Amino acid sequence: MSYAVRAFAELAGVTVKTLHHYERHGLLAPKRSRAGYRRYTVRDLGQLEAIIALKSLGLSLRQIAALVDDRARDARVKASGLRSRAIKESFGPAGALRAHREQLLQKRRRLDEALAALNAVERDGDPASALRRFVANASWTKWEAKRKTMASTVPRAPDRASASRLALFREIDAALDRDPSGQAARPLAARWDALLETEACGDRATKAALQNAWANRRIWPDGVRRYVASLYDAQPDAWERVAAFLDAAATRTAAR
Amino acid sequence: MSYAVRAFAELAGVTVKTLHHYERHGLLAPKRSRAGYRRYTVRDLGQLEAIIALKSLGLSLRQIAALVDDRARDARVKASGLRSRAIKESFGPAGALRAHREQLLQKRRRLDEALAALNAVERDGDPASALRRFVANASWTKWEAKRKTMASTVPRAPDRASASRLALFREIDAALDRDPSGQAARPLAARWDALLETEACGDRATKAALQNAWANRRIWPDGVRRYVASLYDAQPDAWERVAAFLDAAATRTAAR
């Protein structure tokens, strides 16, 4: 018994065009009627299912052709006791299949990242801005990675805030450790403000711009946060605590 | 400051051909020198990084173009208070992004299956035969699924072994429950053998073929095992216990 192309395609769950395609590439070779019509049998069905199964492993048609041809040759020479070279070479510790698995793992890692990002964007109250944040974050992560590889090949001094800034930051951090309410750290906030004034060269607009940049830190990419914290030789959460304290102090000053 | 195409490609971590490609599809529009040379600026870098980030979400260039164009239009009309329609439509409960996420999830499921199969094949002592088993298994799983959907639309009586076989199977199963060593079930094995003889119409070769098929059940696809067990209205493990007992009984008979 044999099937016409359409019936066979439906039976196997593929399209007619897929059958044509596989035939063109030598993966399938159905008999033909006198008029040239394709006639598929159960043997073709088995072959097709092998192709579908191997494709589900992510193999290309070329690779599948090699494997299937090999199986066919294998069957023909089985009696001679020979072993198929192609299949042997595909496996083993350095085999092509191992490399292929590595590729699939890579693919899965990227897929997982994409899914995590999509989830975050969808769950956000403002998806459009969440998408923008994702884009900004992705760029920063890339630069961070690049910076790291650069750092490992071309050693350079770590980025640092100015010595006086760094010292002041540490004093404030320690003061907040002792007294989280921030009472003890108030005078230090004034000194920070003065330092800011100095760095802005006394220009009001510049100082405002600097303060504004700090105030917007909630929407900075994570990479930027980590980077700025590293300038103060601090962890991002410690840095955030100090920054929040300085924000509040600036607001109090402005209100007076 | 601006970059030539090669320098820019290296900076951004893409190929020159990719830059050409994006430009052809309207995703990038660098300035040109008098001689027609592309000149990229930081603005182009930002644009390119947005493209790369969106691509990492699995979006097509066409979709990205829509989003990016939209962002540009958005920026131009921001002052008017209008909201971008395309971005709005991409999100939300019925949004395109949700459908896209579903696609990615599907993809990941398939990837996981492929990885599991590849692991099994690699860990196997005989990878080539493991691959063959995988192919056979995949085909069976497909038919099983098909059979299920057929069953739900076209109701039909469940497949069953003959009444006498089924009854005998149950007796053996019960006997093994009471006496796992199989002593009590010996006479039943003889009756099973007789039944086999009857079904083979007394033909020795046919009987041997039937026994051989049973003996090879270790390499049957899981689906076949489940199917055959279901013929006896049994779970695969119960069925396997009875089958193993009958195997041993047949060997004892042959040895005599």
Add this chain to the structure above:
DNA sequence: TTGCTCCTCACGTCACGTGAGGTGGC
């Protein structure tokens, strides 16, 4: 002037899909 970079076609890859124009089978 000599390499090196850049340019634009045009075609290739991968796994099919689409559609035209024509013919065979029941």
Add this chain to the structure above:
DNA sequence: TTGCTCCTCACGTCACGTGAGGTGGC
């Protein structure tokens, strides 16, 4: 005879890659 199925090109899709043949910049 009338639909319906089947056939074979040939070209399209997607995201680029390859290579030819030619020109600009330092």
